[in-house]
Amino acid sequence: MASRADNGEGSCRKITSGKLEGKWRVQYILEDARGAKKRLSRVFSTQREGKDFLREIRRDGSRLRHELISNLTFGEWFNWLCDNDWPESIDPKTLRDRKARYKKYAEERWGKVKLTQIDPVDVKRYYSQLRDQGVGQHTIIALKATLVRAFNQAISPYLRVPHFWRNPFTLDLPTPERRVAVALTPEQAKKALSSNKLDDKRRAMLGVFLLAGLRLGEQMALTVGQIQIEHGQILVDRAVKLDENSAQIVGLPKGGKIRTAVMCNTLQALLEPLIEGRDPEEYLWSAATENKPRMKALTYATWRRIKKEAALPDDMSPHDCRLTHINWIEKLCPQVSATTLKEHVGHSASGVTEINYTRPITPSQEILRKSLDAILIS
Numbered sequence: 001m002a003s004r005a006d007n008g009e010g011s012c013r014k015i016t017s018g019k020l021e022g023k024w025r026v027q028y029i030l031e032d033a034r035g036a037k038k039r040l041s042r043v044f045s046t047q048r049e050g051k052d053f054l055r056e057i058r059r060d061g062s063r064l065r066h067e068l069i070s071n072l073t074f075g076e077w078f079n080w081l082c083d084n085d086w087p088e089s090i091d092p093k094t095l096r097d098r099k100a101r102y103k104k105y106a107e108e109r110w111g112k113v114k115l116t117q118i119d120p121v122d123v124k125r126y127y128s129q130l131r132d133q134g135v136g137q138h139t140i141i142a143l144k145a146t147l148v149r150a151f152n153q154a155i156s157p158y159l160r161v162p163h164f165w166r167n168p169f170t171l172d173l174p175t176p177e178r179r180v181a182v183a184l185t186p187e188q189a190k191k192a193l194s195s196n197k198l199d200d201k202r203r204a205m206l207g208v209f210l211l212a213g214l215r216l217g218e219q220m221a222l223t224v225g226q227i228q229i230e231h232g233q234i235l236v237d238r239a240v241k242l243d244e245n246s247a248q249i250v251g252l253p254k255g256g257k258i259r260t261a262v263m264c265n266t267l268q269a270l271l272e273p274l275i276e277g278r279d280p281e282e283y284l285w286s287a288a289t290e291n292k293p294r295m296k297a298l299t300y301a302t303w304r305r306i307k308k309e310a311a312l313p314d315d316m317s318p319h320d321c322r323l324t325h326i327n328w329i330e331k332l333c334p335q336v337s338a339t340t341l342k343e344h345v346g347h348s349a350s351g352v353t354e355i356n357y358t359r360p361i362t363p364s365q366e367i368l369r370k371s372l373d374a375i376l377i378s
Helices: 048-058 062-068 073-082 091-107 118-134 138-154 186-193 200-212 215-222 265-275 296-309 319-332 337-347 352-357 363-377
Strands: 010-015 024-031 037-044 233-236 239-242 246-249 259-262
Touching: 010 048, 024 048, 037 048, 073 091, 073 138, 091 138, 118 138, 186 200, 186 319, 186 363, 200 215, 200 265, 200 296, 200 319, 215 239, 215 296, 215 319, 259 337, 259 363, 265 363, 319 337, 319 363, 337 363
Parallel strands: none
Antiparallel strands: 010 024, 024 037, 233 259, 239 246
16 A cells, blocks of 8 residues: 555654654655656654645645756756657657767766756867767757757756756857759759650659659658559558668658648659559569568669669759759749648648548649649640
């Protein structure tokens, strides 16, 4: 049976043996700074002192709670977030990467430092030391984002440091030179898609990248059944991801957002020969010997071949195709609404209910379909 100290009331009992015999012990269960329950124990000379203290705790435990919070180290807080908060909001691979960067670059420096004792001057010196050690700027920026996020959550919503506290990790860092993305014109895309060096499979893969704007993981997981020829659309309800152990798995698209992407007639003509007579559960571009998605390395090997055969720029990536696709719609299809574009490429939610219970072809989607065909035909 739980004691009174465990049920929120606390206890005040006389000590009957040992060197503290005759004194009074107060015990109380209080949630500590990491959300775990901790038993507090205090000894008083008289029963009255003990009961006065107990009444104060019952009325307002803020003083003791502050005492616990003020001793919380950054490492304890970071580990609590990894176990109790972040798994609910980010995918396993992202969590694994955060933990790995923290363990390699930050744990030794900040793990045992109390949250309230992290000095921005020390943080600035720390970032400089990382650069001097040869850590890449992109890695430092990713690490900084993790440290900032962890400390921000200590401020709000968890109140592990005072609400007026400034985040010491939010110091400006030199921004690395950004890679210049490659965006094709419609004429360049038409020329690439018509290359006689591409076979039907690779031509269709390039078509999906350029004309549907799918992400790499969504393209890798694409099955025959997702190509809905009768509706002129692609159901994007799955994507290839990596779990916390870097194993390839198939799950929901980014952000858990299921959507339908518009399929223009040009893309439909590329995909029809590829899906004819095949089982709906087959992957469009499966692994060589079994029906499962190609690994990312093999997909990139195919992409390198496509670049060569279609005479695409050497530094063009699959994601540049998505950028190209969105650029066309934004710049060359002014009659397409921003909402339609976001739903098409997955930048806003279009829930399962909407997908299942609305008309598969809306006037706005038809505008997008015709616009894509028009800029390719012109």
